Amino acid sequence: MTQLPPPSAKKLGLVIDLDTCVGCHACVVSCKGWNTENYGAPLSDQDAYGANPSGTFLNRVHSYEVQPEQGEAQLIHFPKSCLHCEDAPCVTVCPTGASYKRAEDGIVLVNESDCIGCGLCAWACPYGARELDAKEGVMKKCTLCVDRIYNENLPEEDRQPACVRTCPSGARHFGDLGDENSDVSKLVAERGGFDLMPEQGTKPVNKYLPPRPKDEMPEFDVLAPYLEPIASDGKGFVGWLDKALSAMPGGAK
């Protein structure tokens, strides 16, 4: 049913730490691996070894440069997958009922055997979290690894999304964002977690943690003042020396 269920008490989702992510793309690879080998249509590639490779991914890592008014630019790696929005516009546009939001834990899923591949849900998602698989002709999106998190055949520590399990820098956290005492909710409160494109009114469950302010290196070297760079418009002796040295063969012009 593409009518949204009433907001669930349990809201499973991810918290992504933009301070910690090193942009290694390990989550991208593990996501593609798990979701190709397990539930649903595999994530296909086209021309994988050719000149124009392209393929379906449920999680992608962008990198942005942010230039503050003053000081150095910062490079921020930015993983992005479905945010399992509470007011998911992708669900209500679906004509077949293939897209739905689970009443019990808020996970947004696609029933692939009902999907006609019209692509409308991908149009409705502001985040680019849905990709129509070019080979299977059905819509693919992050399932929050619904086939891992409840899977009793897996050891306890593996019952979390593949991306979270894989991340070597601990930049991804999984939990119940509907429970304000959960670890993820506390993390969001502590670090000022935010929504992407809040003005779109989707109410994403996933949150992002902002990069921490960069340290300022204090000037503490007592000799530094004596090593000031030579003025380039040197006059007198320094100016003469500069000209004389530059005139020598191999000298700087």
Add this chain to the structure above:
Amino acid sequence: MHPASSVILFNTFSGLGFGLLFWLGMGAIVPMGSSAFIWFAIAYILAVGGLIASTFHLGHPERAIKAFSQWKTSWLSREGICAVFALIVMAIYGAGLVFFETPLALLGIIGGIASLGVVFTTSMIYAQMKTVPRWRHWTTPAMYLTLSIGGGALLSGQVLIASVLLIVGALLQVFAWMTGDTRFKASGTNMETATGLGHIGKVRAFEPPHTGTNYLMREFVHQVGRKHAEKLRIITIGLAFVLPVILLLLPFSHVLAAFAVLSHIAGVLTLRWLFFAQAEHVVGLYYGKR
């Protein structure tokens, strides 16, 4: 947005076909017998042909029947139901004219209104998209409806009504373009809100997530050809509206009327192409593009 030819053909020809069905249903022209057959055949070829073209972009057209189920929330579902209803009602009305020379007036009016309903529900698929600020405006359904009934009037040879509707259409389209050009900016969605990093400073896309292209880039980030937009807009207004009106106002001849229709169709095809090619989806921001 990617201007897929299947969707452009659908919007252009189904719009015309349902516009013609609207006028037939309303009794603006009441042909009988074999002439009714020809009129209805033209309308059905346009309307159904367009609908069939629209299924070409589906990943699984064989499951299309499932698309009738979610009318409570989905405009696409409503459009499908409306189309089937309009086509069935108008087929009965048409059969009355072709085989019994009897206009079932009430049925015609119901079918005519349902035909407009198809055009309206189609337009709402676009107008509902918050992700495409250019489309999310009342001018989108207004344009769809005006083009459809204007084109239908042109096809059914109603010179005065067609001329008026085409002039209204031209003004509306110019207004839609002018206001649409600033709507993305006015929507308040930008790279800073997309990344949530605006509090640090100005955000620039440094490196995309992949070296090649992907579905999102192909479907939503269409920048080629936009540089000719101004010229294409002038061509659109000329072919879709101005030339047909001039041809209609000349002393009537079938050749001129045929030219007016052809010119209008060529113009509307260009208009639809621009409707998609110029529509910027907010997801482009994640790629530093629009």
